[in-house]
Amino acid sequence: MRSGRKARAAGFDRRLPHVGNSLRSARSPDLSEFFNPVLLYGGCALGALGIALALPRRGVSPQVLGAIVAAIGLGAMFLGLGVATPDGARPRVMFYIFAVIALGASLRVISHPRPVYAALYFILTILASSGLYLLLSAEFMAFALIIVYAGAILITYLFVIMLATETPVESELEALAEYDRYSREPIAATVAGFILIAALSTLLARGVGELPPPRAGSPDVARIADLPGKVERILRDSETITGSQRIVRDAEGKPAIDLSEGTALVAAPGGEPHAVRLPGDLVLTNTEGVGFSLLVDHPGSIEIAGVILLMAMLGAVVLARKKVELDERARARQLAAQRAAAEGVSL
């Protein structure tokens, strides 16, 4: 099995003769050789124990102890990966910082008894994962995530938490609802969750090793040819062309930018076109790349997303307009509260 995988990897190298030596050393390593099963599965079990301890439950619930045990367990999982990692294949320190914050905060989301704090910890998870997005060079999505999630969705959650809380009785302002104090089947849930983790990490270790090696080169550089405005701006900033000169377009409106030659045809209004050399470091920024991918490759999906949002808005309006009747128990509780209030006044 293992030798077969190696032969396949060697086949990839043969098929890509232009890939240099530096790249070949960075090719995906056979991950089953570098991860340490004792640390990985031991950390998995320890993490499960910690999360089971951290969930709120009847009787004693040692949340701090649980969090510490879970941290040790999850840390062991990552250490199990780092120990035998081939040179240069380890993520940067920032990765560990953001990952610890994201996972710790998401553990707190499911273990904090008060919903408001759970929502605030979820915002922390969002901030940390947008840090991970930045490490993955996805700047646009990192900031869109903060704006959409932390700025919009979570505020909706906070509003609903404020709308949907029982009016506290004055004597027990700090009391929590019964359903917030105890979780349901914490041990069974955690065991199921970590069986999922063990299976997923095993499959990942196999599958990632079999992925084709990544190719070098900036993504979609060819699309620079569709951005005459950007090229003009860069040429103008480097004073290669004057303010009135524009990039020539052919009869179909396609700008005359030749990336393989590294030249572009420019002309002043009414003047003769001539070729200028493009600067060597033309790159497509992340936002431009995402824009091209969204609008050129997936135009249909945008339409569908628009329909989904419209339907959600209509549905929310219809749901919110509906007049609700209290069921018997809630009505009885309300009547009792009114009667108690009236008696309090008469006394």
Add this chain to the structure above:
Amino acid sequence: MTDLALAIAQADFPLPMPGATLYHYLLVSALMFAIGVIGFVSRRNLIIMFLCTELMFQAAGIALIAFSRFHLNHTGETFVIFVLTVAAAEAALALALVVLLFRRKETLDASSWAELKG
């Protein structure tokens, strides 16, 4: 964008990302997804259950972005935009439902709606 954020984002880019590093990101994503599953199954408050589904969306987003960086194309990032859209739609509908259910029974306990089953 601040210079620091740009420096963090553009370090090592557009060099290819080694598979071992991809595995680290995927492990974070898998762990976050499992934490979301555990929370969804074990917590009883409806609002926290929906927060846990958002955690699972978030985990899927990290995996998509990591693959997008590994293969050096932007399709994964584009799909995270659609994940955000679906999450926003889901949040609006689910929270409207939660408010409706709360007004009827004055409790957020998921098991108080057990008679809906069947």
